[in-house]
Amino acid sequence: MALDTAAAVTYNRTHAAVVGWSARRVEVADFLQHEFVPIGPQQSASDRDFAELVALWQDCGNRRAHRQVLAVDGKLGPTSWRAIQPDLARAAGNRALKTLDLQVATLNPPRFDYQAALRFALDLYGAIGIQLRIRTEICPALNAADTTRLAVIAGQSQWTGPGSEQEDLYERVDLPAAAEGVRIFFVAGIGRQDGTGLRGCVGHAPGKAACIIDSNLATVFTLSHELGHVLLTSDFSPTHHASADNIMFRATDGHSLSRPPGFDAAQIAKIRANALLR
Ligand SMILES: [Zn+2]
Structure with missing residues (x-):
């Protein structure tokens, strides 16, 4: 199914605070960029980039689990937000302790x-x-x-x-x-x-x-x-x-x-x- 980027952008803008990640958007974007755009200078992700990166990460999570765990919709909703936090913690831990x-x-x-x-x-x-x-x-x-x-x-x-x-x-x-x-x-x-x-x-x-x-x-x-x-x-x-x-x-x-x-x-x-x- 094709990604509805516009819907994801709207959702992420309106739900970030309710889901609980509005204060950590930059951290999430940094993590996703390092994960999926490893080459070249990192620019701050636009809302469209952000939604597409979230969708990539959701798809990747499903592949790793060998089943559909997350909807691949680019929306960082409650289920995706819960699922991404161990990844964020691991990424932070991988920086020199x-x-x-x-x-x-x-x-x-x-x-x-x-x-x-x-x-x-x-x-x-x-x-x-x-x-x-x-x-x-x-x-x-x-x-x-x-x-x-x-x-x-x-x-x-x-x-x-x-x-x-x-x-x-x-x-x-x-x-x-x-x-x-x-x-x-x-x-x-x-x-x-x-x-x-x-x-x-x-x-x-x-x-x-x-x-x-x-x-x-x-x-x-x-x-x-x-x-x-x-x-x-x-x-x-x-x-x-x-x-x-x-x-x-x-x-x-x-x-x-x-x-x-x-x-x-x-x-x-x-x-x-x-x-x-x-
Ligand atoms: Zn204080």
Whole structure:
């Protein structure tokens, strides 16, 4: 049956957000182009190219399965989107694997599912070729004064230098001075000047990359989101992605593990270029 490219283009334009891949169109197009147009400079795929590439991939999937698994219609609908995700993850994994060390200090026990948060972070970053390695996990014993002082961390500014609460957090918590990678602090609260709470904030000071996460307010996605801020650095724009399917959407409440959020191609390129990765 001949491909109805126009119908596929219309479908993909109108359904991308509902199906859940609008934030990952560039990543999908890159994957399909590398898969099916291996020679010559890669140009950004037009909507017609995109639909035709999807149809090629659908046809290929049916051939591999020796049966009709997917309709060859160029439409990236729910079934095709589910089927293409392992391919996307494999393509990302085939890029050179990098490692990021994490040093975790728990000042206040997480009230969200920490194991689920960790599993999700390992999957999310693993899918873009980054292996997270937890090097230390400590529950520091602080004296009473420090416990009180560091219970709620001022989150309105970045690491503001000696004397700030964030700096104190860094100095008082007994992690090896030369510990590599990113430090993660779970605290009882993060305050803002306007009195409202924050789920997490990050520090970008050279040699002191860190995420501070509110153990009480965080969701299972907050760790991955804040780690995203650290790795994208403060000069990446937009800070928050417009799509709720992206892990860098401004709030993590709407995400679900059954339809996990991801990164887009620009974010992946920026993250993978971060010098904290080894
Ligand atoms: Zn954020």
